[in-house]
Amino acid sequence: MKKKDQAYHEQKHLLPRWLRSLWHSKTGLLGFFIVAVVVICAVFAPQIAPYPPNEMHPIDMLKPPAFSAGGSAKYLLGTDNLGYDILSRLIYGARVSLVIGVLSVVVAGVIGTLFGLIAGYYGGILDSIIMRITDAFHSIPRTLLALVAVSMMSGGLVTLIIVIGVTGWITYARLIRSEVLSLRQREFVKAAITIGTPDWQIIWKHIMPNVFSSFVVVSTLAVAASILAETSLSFLGLGINPPDISWGFMLSTGRNYLATHWWVATWPGLALTITVLGIMFLGNWLRDYLDPHNQGL
């Protein structure tokens, strides 16, 4: 291209493209902000939290939040039934909720992508078998599967990550499979096969990069789903164990206090809802941003 045409086409902008798009989408911005706050809480918990999360204050059990009658600035959001400061536990809880959310998605992603790739790329009987297996898993509600699995083992962080991860693989398998199927028909892939490029190279260099954007979008929403799954499991008593803290655990133990000491369950409930909301908003924005039809923006 001639130099002046180039200059015309490459308008200079102050901010990178994604930031501009984020700014335009109000909900996306809100989502980004929320997720950023949660991540900061998770990473910098020891610096931000007023108390260590497992420090009991037995004399101050069940104190109301600072703005309520009987509350004090000592415990901004109040204390729970064991005398723990709720605000500190909320901040530390972000860690576990995020860890479970992200790592279980990694587990699901790895398993699902593997199966999806095999099914889509090799086709034939492998494809049929894998598709029937996904149908079988799909017909059993995820919470139920996770519930039965966790009830067999003792709870705990690792068990949860594995179980929630393993029960979520089918979304990825189906997504990757359909992407691979359509990509396989594309000329450049057919060409690569003809000239004898090894399979793994085709997959790695040609197929994976094209699958990337859908993968990212699905993953953000999957993180939200994992966080909610952990909450349900905690409700049924099968979630993480102390001294680990998660919002789901706080909500589950606090639910019996809803009528008498509303703050014990309400703060973690809000934290959960807002975080999931934020992730969903972010995911929606990402989907629009990465949509190939919108690339012209």
Next chain:
Amino acid sequence: MTKKAMALLMVAAMVLALAACGGSASSSAAPASSAAPASSDAPASSEAPAANPADQFADGVLVIGTGSDLLSTDPANQNQTNSQDLFHMIGSQMFHRDLDFNIIPDLCVSYEQTDDVTWEFKIREGVKFNNGEDLTAEDVAFSYDRLINDTALVGHSYYTAFESTEVVDDYTIRVKTVAPRPDMLTLVSMSESTILPKDYVEANGIEAYMRQPVTSGMYQLTEWVPDDHYTIVPNPDYYGENKATWNEVVYRPIPESSTRVSELLTGGVDVIYNVPVNEWERVGSGETHIDYGETSRVMLMVTRLTEGTVTSDPKVRQAIEMAIDKTTICEQLLQGAGTPTRTRVGSAVPGFNTDLFGDAADLYDPEGAKALLAEAGYNPGDITVTLTSPSGRYLMDTEMSQMIAAYLEAVGIHVNLELVDSTVMGNMFNEKTNKELFLIGLSDAQYDGCYPLAHYGDKARVAGQTDYDNPKVQELYQQALVELDPEKKEALEREIQAIAADERPHICIAQLKAAFGVNNGLEIHPRMDSNGMADEITIAK
């Protein structure tokens, strides 16, 4: 357009049909559901509180909210509190226990122990099952033989004590035991020993019995809609002198504890067992109140004494007990629903050692604990123990384990807290995979000191779990097992408890109280064994 309309109509029809067919199916499955308990109907009954709350019980209908449904209606194949209660009320056993744990005759009119291992019981005449059959010694033999021979029954494990039965005549039965059993009368008063109708069960199978139990006791089961409710009404042909207090008792299983409390507060149920501590204030005001009762459940830590574990050192165990402030746990955490204890035996059980209960049981001395640990050669932070605890199975168990962990940390013992669910806890206990400390709440349905003391005296039983091996204790235990003189037996049992308290195969924390949520129109007279007979709930004066 027509196709679309058709499809839409199809869907609408589907949705409506679901709601309708679900409705008609459920009403055909429960024919009397339209006569559902009056007090769970429209809340009108609780809108205008009667001047005297006792008036609402003039119709003699009582509604109880329980935490779980009946699991099995085969008396020999169950061990849940609610089915035990049920069979005590609808079935006949040789004896019953009253509120003060005294044995009172039910079916049995007289008995005689002809030798160390042979007992002869004479039963009442004229007792009928509610299908018209007479209850004779044949039925007793049938029921007991089943417990002796069928190893798949849950109740069988108690009746390995019996060797055989012999029908002497229509109203006399002889039972031979394997070894002398001082707890014989207990064994024949348990709900598992409910007498079954031989002819009926042989003709129709136990499954038919389980669908509609054929019984002979004070009440009878008229209706069971699983997960919804089960109802008992008085047996008009009951043989006993005491008549049933209530015209109808309805049990409603409500698993979610906050929902159960809400039902009590709105008048949907009249009584609930085990009110959670934080709800005591709410339940204690308004139209309801709380009645407390002692139980025989003791929260304790099973300690591993196996060679090589850090808790095999008696000084460490002593330091652990001294580190824990049992009084604060009982008063702050349990809000008074617990009493410190150093023995596994419940306070109302024969053979209980009173020196190990109450204030004397709190050895709280954190400085002393630290000194003891130093004496044993440990600096703060040297020791790490794993504390395994169930979560949500016993009153405040999760919180208690966290408090214990905090107390131990305060004297320099590092704690890995492992919370497990009920089933995993059961597995660990049975498979003896417990680690250094294992928090559990054990109770005693046998009203016999020997039963809990098996954990100290039966070497085979404790092998692999605590590995407690004190030959003197084992000897005392074997003696107590066959000692037929109650006073001598209790003396032996007290001695065992004193030794065990100092050697600490179990570190006991507190004996729990039960809290019952009761409508103001009623009073409850709680039992120590955490079983509950409907007739112990009476209308308030």
Next chain:
Amino acid sequence: MLRYFLKRIGQMIPVLLIITLIVFLLVNVAGDPTANMLPLDAPPEAREALREAMGLNRPLAVQYVDYLGDVLRGDFGTSYRSNLPAFELAMERIPVSLKLAGTALLFALIMAIPLGIFSAQFANSPFDLVVSGISVLGRAMPNFWVGIMLILLFAVHLKWFPVSGAATASSLVLPALTLAIQSASQIIPLVRSNMLSIMNEDYIRTARSKGLRESLIICTHAFKNALVPVVTIVALELPGLIGGALITETVFAWPGLGQFLIQAINNKDMAVVQVCIFLIAVITLAANLLADLVYCLIDPRIRYD
């Protein structure tokens, strides 16, 4: 088309087999089913005897083949606890869950369809944003929280409805509402986006240019077409409302399949757990097939060869 559906039904068979395998493995791989059946203090010999009597000591493969054989004959085993056939026990519960699911779906549609249509009509207005916000919120809130809050507000405080159980018609309202809120949150965005895309279609513009009133256009043309994917959503939400209502049924003590299943899991009543999962899976598969059928009938452009 018939051929397509026969093929689909044929495909269901290996799926069902795989489901039985998943269910079997899940339930038999870890833990001892006899753990909760005997008192904690029972001697080990009693426990061993029980395991033998239940056939739990045989190799897994043998147990599975046995299980499969029974299933094919319609025998799903006996509930260890109550000694009654697990299949019958589960089937008894299904109508109760269906009643709740059906009512929840009805509530969800009553809420979602008008809200979806109006937010499409007034797209990007404050109304639209509020509705969007509410529907995202409905997906993000844990359903037991919603349930408990509804109980506290409407049953305890206002005393309009009973707290729990299935005794009267009004007991249906709160649990159905709890489930409906979640379903509606899924349905609203769908209705909205469908209405939006249809309203921009040519034939609508034609109708507008002919001078027809906007409301008439909405009611006659757009409405019917927008509903098409909703139809499939209804068929697809159904299994979620039955099998996924585990938590709601527990909170409200609703005696349906969900609560039955939770109790069975807690009590390690394996036969019941297996049959419940199996039934839920079958219902889901059937619902999916039905959704495809309805979709096919409605939209003549869809044809599967």
